Amino acid sequence: MGKYENDVRHLLTLVGGKENIQAVSHCMTRMRFVLADPQKADEKAIEELPSVKGTFTQAGQYQVIIGNDVSTFYNEFTAYAGIEGVSKEAAKQAAKGNQNVIQKMMSNLGEIFAPIIPALICGGLVLGFRNIIDGIYFFDNGTKTLIDISQFWAGVDSFLWLIGEAVFWLLPVGIVWSITKKMGTTQILGIILGLTLISSQLLNGFDVASTPAKDIPVWDFGFAKVQMIGYQGQVIAAMLAGFVLVYLEKFFRKICPAVISMIVVPFCSLVPAVFIAHMVVGPIGWTIGNAIGDVVYAGLTSDFRFVFAGIFGLLYAPVVMTGLHHMTNAIDSQLLASPAKSTILWPMIALSNIAQGSSVLAMSFIQKKNERAQQVNVPACISCYLGVTEPALFGVNLKYGFPLVCGMIGSAAAAMISVGFGVEALSIGVGGLPGILSIKPEYYLIFLLAMAVAIVIPFILTFIVGKIKLSDADKYGNAAASNNVEKIVEETETKEISPADRIHDSSAAENEGNMTSNGELKAILSGKVIPIEEVPDDVFSQKIMGDGIAFEPENTVVTAPADAEVSVVMAETGHACGLTLTNGMELLIHVGVDTVDMNGEGFKLLVKEGDHVKEGDALIEFEPEKIKEAGHPCTTMLIVTAQGKTSEVNMHTGIEATAGKTTVISYK
Missing domain, CATH: 3.30.1360.60 (Glucose permease domain IIB)
Structure with missing residues (x-):
């Protein structure tokens, strides 16, 4: 039984x-x-x-x-x-x-772009700042920018482009790497393939539109010529190239004998993938881009400009995610070179930036208690309002789906107002909220109205849909329980862990004062000790498993807090274990939040079930860098899941602990 x-x-x-x-x-x-x-x-x-x-x-x-x-x-x-x-x-x-087909596609895209999001956010803020100092004519009656009047800021602007170029122009490297990482193939091959897409030997992809066809360099194979075009900033070409490499490697790894796989598999995977990327995937991407450019230009000069504006405003954000939006620069440049010396296209682009940023702003309000989400929401919103949308699109709106759609609707409405009243810009490059500074003064009021629409509609739609659609996990934290979590906690504390009513927190002062305890648990890690309520996982923070403490670790080896028997281990993942003391007290040690999803990568379990360990013995070794790369906090929990024969347990938080030396839990 x-x-x-x-x-x-x-x-x-x-x-x-x-x-x-x-x-x-x-x-x-x-x-x-x-x-x-x-x-x-x-x-x-x-x-x-x-x-x-x-x-x-x-x-x-x-x-x-x-x-x-x-x-x-x-x-x-x-x-x-x-x-x-x-x-x-x-x-x-x-x-x-x-999940339905769209949810699966969004989920896969989210998994590909998740590791790249920190770089996109950093790059977005850098480019947004550069937009302000080198694109807005604040000085000399609106004729000069900050870099025109200051050599210092000109140097800063030039230096910061190192980051902007690495993040956005060289984006294909990160995309192909992330695909190989997700699919479990050789990541260095993905990096090399990505580098071949943006090599300095190639014509920079951003210069193609302004380069005469006869001046574009080619590879001449005798029977055919292939243009030497780089794919800086391109997403579709990079993704297709990455999947080509992945499936080639999987195929050759499957059929190749292990004894020669180290030689055959990389060569037979990478070389054909590079050829296909430049001769099939790349040209397809450019064809799509040119077609989009032609359609945009025709729409802007047609009798149906009003309708076209709505379509363009609706679809511009998804086009940005493909990297094909750079083709609009050629259209804008052509319009600025016309006798009117102005463009009606750029205002719509600036409004689309604002609309997507407003969706993120709404998400920030909805998720104000979700600390992890806010770490992405806030900087993504700022960079989006400054004209760089990739962090918002890939980090927030695409992840949840509905904020993207709400932003698209607001962008479409704002674009129709802008084009309907003939709003014109005198320059391009300054997007988002500062974009109004590139608008002809006589159109300021109309553009302000369009901006208000681009802010209000996406914000309201996203807020309403988000309140209905988002789960408590999305609103409040990583592993928040369902809407009944408070009820769960209440029932659990009453029925299952009523002894926890006798568990009390104590301050650092109590730790140093009079203590009549019969036992002590030492720190399992060095670092700051925080209350369990601050852990971004409701299963722990709501004390569903029991009371305890958490560490923000400064070292990488978890040690035993006391002499104990290892009662349970997560052998597959290595991220957690359970201990039982001689007095019957049971402890749970859990490294990181949601780290079970890492499937053991970055963890080394140093004990097995049934082992007897002494205080200070090593239990788990982990790699914080890999945990953070996977998007998880390193916060490590020490939970008292059963008190055994003890009558009172005291938690000591708000202190800096040293592993194996500092008392963090005392009991009697």
Whole structure:
């Protein structure tokens, strides 16, 4: 008879039966189900099971919080149900089956661009700042910019282009690298392929529109000539090239004998991928770009300018995500060279920037309590309002989908006003809110009206849709529970961990004062000790697993806080373990937030289940850089999941701890 026989039997029924389970896995504290029909899960009844501490849904997975003994529960459940468990990555992939085609596409794009977002944000802020100092004519009656009157700022402007060029012009390198990383192929080959797309041997992609066809260099193969064009800033060409490389490598790795794979696979994958990138993928990208440019020019000069403005305003942001928007520079340049010496295209571009930024602004209001989301929202909004939209598009709006659409609607309405009243710009390059400084003075009031529309419509639409559509996890934190999380916590504390009512926090002063404790737990890491309530994961911060503390680590090896037996480990992922002290106290150590998704990359488990460890023994080694690259905080939790024979437990937070020396939890 299994330890959890009754709960296992009831849980199988309550999730909709075996036929409703597409996949099941577990992490350190939770069962993770992918259900064919999530509506069949009886959430209220599941939460009433004695061994269940809460439930929530995230990323297509229905998660049931069990606690330290989840591996035993999981084994009994899969045995009783007759279901073979899968890896967490397989469950994650199966969860995508609950998404429609658009959601899957957005999810895959999000996974490709997620590692690049920090660079896009940094580059966006840099270019936005450069737009102000080198593109706005503040001085000498509106005839000179800051760099025209100051050698210092001219030097700063020139120097900062190092970053701008690396982030945006050389973007294909990051895209191809990220694709190879996501697909599990050789990342250095992806980097090399990306470099071939932006090599200095090629004509810079941004100069193609202004270079006569006869002056474009070519590779002459005798029977054919191929233009030597670079793909700076291009997204579609880089993505297609990356997938070509990935599937070539997978093919050759599959058919090639292992003894020669080190030589054959890289050569046979990379060389054809470079040829295809420059002779097939690249020309296709340029053809699409030229077609878009021709359509834009024809629309601007037609009798249907008003309708075209709405279409252009609606679609400009998605075009930016392809990298093909640079073709509009040629159209703007041609319009500025006309007798009118002005363009009606650039104002629409500036308005589109504003509209997408306003969607991000709304997301910032909705997610004001989601600290991790705000780390992307705020700088992305700033750079977008300064005219650089990539951080906002790839970091926020594309990720959630609806903010992008709301921004597109606002952009379309604003563009129709701008073109309908014939708003003209005297220059290009200054986008976003500062874009008004490039507008002819007689159109200031109309452009201000269009700007107001580009701000208000996306903000209101995004705010309304976001309030309805976003889950509590998106609004409040990484792993926030569902709308019933407060109820879960209340019930759990009452039914499951009532002894926690006797657990008390104490300040650093108490730590140094009178303490009549019978036992101490030493710091498992060096660094700042913070209250468990500040952890960006509701399962921990709401004390669903029990009370505890958390560390912002300064070192990379987790050590035992006391003599104990290793009661449970996450052997697959290496990111967590459980300990049991001789007095029956049970502890959970969890490195990072949501790090189970890393599938063990960056972690080394140094103990196994059943080991007896001494205070200060090494338990887990981790690589903070890899955790941060994966988009997770390194915050590490030490949770008291069961008090054993102790009557009172005191947490010591707000202190700087030294691993193995500082007392962080005391008990008696």
